[in-house]
Amino acid sequence: MLEATDLTKTYVTAQGPWRAVDNVSFRIEEGEFFTLLGPSGCGKTTTLRCVAGLEMPDAGRIAIGAQPVFDGAARLAVPANRRDLGMVFQSYAVWPHMTVLRNVSFPLEVHGASRAEAEAGARKALGLVGLAHLADRPATLLSGGQQQRVALARAIVRPVRLLLFDEPLSNLDAELRVQMRAELRDLQQRLRATSVYVTHDQEEAMGLSDRIAVMRAGRIVEVGTPDALYLRPRHPFTARFVGQAELMPARVLSRDGGAALVDTPVGTLSAADSLVEAGQEAGLLVRPEHVELLDGGAAPATNTLDGRVLSVAFLGKLADHEVAVAGHRLRVQTLSTARRRVGDAVRVHLPPARCIVLPVDAGR
Ligand SMILES: Nc1ncnc2c1ncn2[C@@H]1O[C@H](COP(=O)(O)OP(=O)(O)OP(=O)(O)O)[C@@H](O)[C@H]1O
Numbered sequence: 001m002l003e004a005t006d007l008t009k010t011y012v013t014a015q016g017p018w019r020a021v022d023n024v025s026f027r028i029e030e031g032e033f034f035t036l037l038g039p040s041g042c043g044k045t046t047t048l049r050c051v052a053g054l055e056m057p058d059a060g061r062i063a064i065g066a067q068p069v070f071d072g073a074a075r076l077a078v079p080a081n082r083r084d085l086g087m088v089f090q091s092y093a094v095w096p097h098m099t100v101l102r103n104v105s106f107p108l109e110v111h112g113a114s115r116a117e118a119e120a121g122a123r124k125a126l127g128l129v130g131l132a133h134l135a136d137r138p139a140t141l142l143s144g145g146q147q148q149r150v151a152l153a154r155a156i157v158r159p160v161r162l163l164l165f166d167e168p169l170s171n172l173d174a175e176l177r178v179q180m181r182a183e184l185r186d187l188q189q190r191l192r193a194t195s196v197y198v199t200h201d202q203e204e205a206m207g208l209s210d211r212i213a214v215m216r217a218g219r220i221v222e223v224g225t226p227d228a229l230y231l232r233p234r235h236p237f238t239a240r241f242v243g244q245a246e247l248m249p250a251r252v253l254s255r256d257g258g259a260a261l262v263d264t265p266v267g268t269l270s271a272a273d274s275l276v277e278a279g280q281e282a283g284l285l286v287r288p289e290h291v292e293l294l295d296g297g298a299a300p301a302t303n304t305l306d307g308r309v310l311s312v313a314f315l316g317k318l319a320d321h322e323v324a325v326a327g328h329r330l331r332v333q334t335l336s337t338a339r340r341r342v343g344d345a346v347r348v349h350l351p352p353a354r355c356i357v358l359p360v361d362a363g364r
Pocket residue numbers: 011012013018019020038039040041042043044045046047200
């Protein structure tokens with residue numbers, strides 16, 4: 001449905017050229033909710049603006065459905081207003097001198113609908129975002145969340161091929177953000193609109209997306225479903241950025257099929273999934289929430305270590321522990337009801353099935 005191939009965008013700055021998007025390719029299926037996720041400055045907005053036609057790439061190709069909308073080699077660039085897109089930005093961007101209804105009906109009139117048709121269409125879109133009752137209010141007399149819904153209604157009021165979102169929820173307070181996230185997902189599933197969403201918030205990306213592209217420094221590092229990126233990251237940057245994790249330095253001693261035995265600061269460990277060959281330096285991923293603190297009784301023979309609790313942070317539902325194991329600080333997260341005390345001696349188990357050996361991060 002949307003295909004971007006070898007997209008590159010360089011900005012000219014006072015410090016010289018800056019490659020904001022560096023050879024980015026991705027492909028999105030019809031009806032899919034696809035997210036560009038990455039830290040600030042990694043090129044998410046620039047990529048989205050290239051798709052929208054608001055930014056002119058240096059090179060590459062973009063096709064929406066069967067229509068090429070940009071082709072650097074062929075010098076083709078379809079203007080933004082002819083790409084048939086709906087966009088929602090971080091700033092609410094409602095038109096302040098108009099009512100809610102006019103804010104949403106106006107785009108339809110611009111595209112040739114009569115006033116009556118436009119208003120009927122706008123009322124339907126407002127109904128979809130739960131604002132029908134506020135249609136006649138001046139748009140500025142709305143809360144942030146309501147203004148963002150107006151922007152959303154405006155983006156979906158015409159049938160568009162593609163919806164583009166650039167951090168649309170980041171100006172909302174935490175509670176509203178979570179509520180709007182659920183509504184957005186619900187709306188997208190009802191409309192089956194193909195969507196490209198930009199955020200630096202990994203929880204938001206996981207909660208909304210069918211697939212996520214993890215970006216760093218102008219490039220896509222890895223693309224996958226939320227649970228694949230979380231449970232089976234193939235790149236150390238993904239491991240740290242999607243969910244939390246520090247990678248332990250490790251050296252692969254032997255590798256048998258996908259599994260490996262690795263030497264780490266806490267001793268020799270067994271990992272079910274290794275992307276690294278024997279003899280190589282690597283990073284061992286075990287997420288803090290996958291590490292188990294054992295209570296007495298028989299302990300598993302492999303990957304069980306003795307440690308002492310250095311610190312405990314109560315986080316409400318969960319508790320974060322720092323556990324000293326062989327002089328190394330290991331992070332362990334448990335339900336707070338199962339939390340230990342500072343100074344407790346504990347047996348720590350790192351389930352081999354949850355241990356992934358990843359290459360050393362050679363990133364910029
Ligand atoms: N108009 C511009 N001129 C020069 N450099 C720019 C311009 N716009 C963006 N950049 C630079 O390009 C890089 C990518 O910017 P972009 O806005 O795409 O990042 P982003 O991933 O959306 O970040 P954020 O999460 O902070 O919004 C950044 O280093 C930024 O400073």
